[in-house]
Amino acid sequence: MSMLRPLRLVLLGAPGSGKGTQTSKLLKEFGSIKSISSGDLLRKQIELATPLGLKASSYISQGQLLPDSLITGVIGDELKSRDLLTSKASWLLDGFPRTVGQAGALDKYLSTHDAALNLVVELDVPHEVILNRIENRYVHVPSGRVYNLEYNPPKVAGKDDITGEPLSKRPDDTAEVFGKRLEQYKQTVTPLKEHYAKQGILSTVSGTTSDIIYPKLVTLILQKFAR
Numbered sequence: 001m002s003m004l005r006p007l008r009l010v011l012l013g014a015p016g017s018g019k020g021t022q023t024s025k026l027l028k029e030f031g032s033i034k035s036i037s038s039g040d041l042l043r044k045q046i047e048l049a050t051p052l053g054l055k056a057s058s059y060i061s062q063g064q065l066l067p068d069s070l071i072t073g074v075i076g077d078e079l080k081s082r083d084l085l086t087s088k089a090s091w092l093l094d095g096f097p098r099t100v101g102q103a104g105a106l107d108k109y110l111s112t113h114d115a116a117l118n119l120v121v122e123l124d125v126p127h128e129v130i131l132n133r134i135e136n137r138y139v140h141v142p143s144g145r146v147y148n149l150e151y152n153p154p155k156v157a158g159k160d161d162i163t164g165e166p167l168s169k170r171p172d173d174t175a176e177v178f179g180k181r182l183e184q185y186k187q188t189v190t191p192l193k194e195h196y197a198k199q200g201i202l203s204t205v206s207g208t209t210s211d212i213i214y215p216k217l218v219t220l221i222l223q224k225f226a227r
């Protein structure tokens with residue numbers, strides 16, 4: 001297992017660009033990295049029917065973003081409760097921040113803990129590839145594990161490989177809602193990328209499959225963070 005200097009990474013990418021898949025692979029390869037996925041966090045809260053889950057579900061089912069103040073608080077609390085607000089921890093965020101407002105709030109919060117972001121990677125996947133992928137996507141909500149009926153099917157149809165629990169289709173992966181989410185991504189990503197380019201921490205990796213993107217992502221991380 002490779003050793004890394006503390007890495008505080010944000011993965012940017014359209015919905016369906018494979019952020020969850022890249023995250024699972026990185027966690028397996030680099031034992032020191034922890035991850036927070038805003039979408040997984042919210043889906044768990046919805047399943048548990050918590051007050052946050054109830055609030056989030058109306059936004060999510062319509063393909064709308066939660067208000068910045070709400071999601072920023074959720075991620076801040078998660079970083080804190082998992083002891084990740086130190087200059088020594090390595091972690092990655094998947095799905096957050098999604099707006100410049102969220103990015104600014106995160107920068108402020110992290111700087112007070114001497115734990116500023118040190119890498120932002122955009123996963124650049126052609127949109128026609130993404131649309132095709134979404135139709136075949138299934139998730140295991142408790143773990144966030146993602147399956148694709150074409151490239152990465154579960155060993156037993158409809159069941160999670162590790163727990164045997166049922167997989168589900170995300171209600172926001174329908175053609176109509178997904179179209180909205182993709183459109184919204186296109187509108188919000190440019191200012192977000194500018195925000196991080198100014199800080200000199202933005203990189204992009206391109207490819208049509210996760211197997212093409214992953215080695216590029218690892219090379220990038222090792223170039224910058226190998227001990």
Ligand code: AMP
Nearest residue numbers: 038039059060064065066071095096098
């Ligand atoms: P994801 O699994 O990352 O595609 O997120 C699913 C849904 O959760 C999004 O379509 C939003 O409704 C909500 N969500 C997740 N992350 C954020 C965020 N950073 N800001 C606002 N809403 C979010």
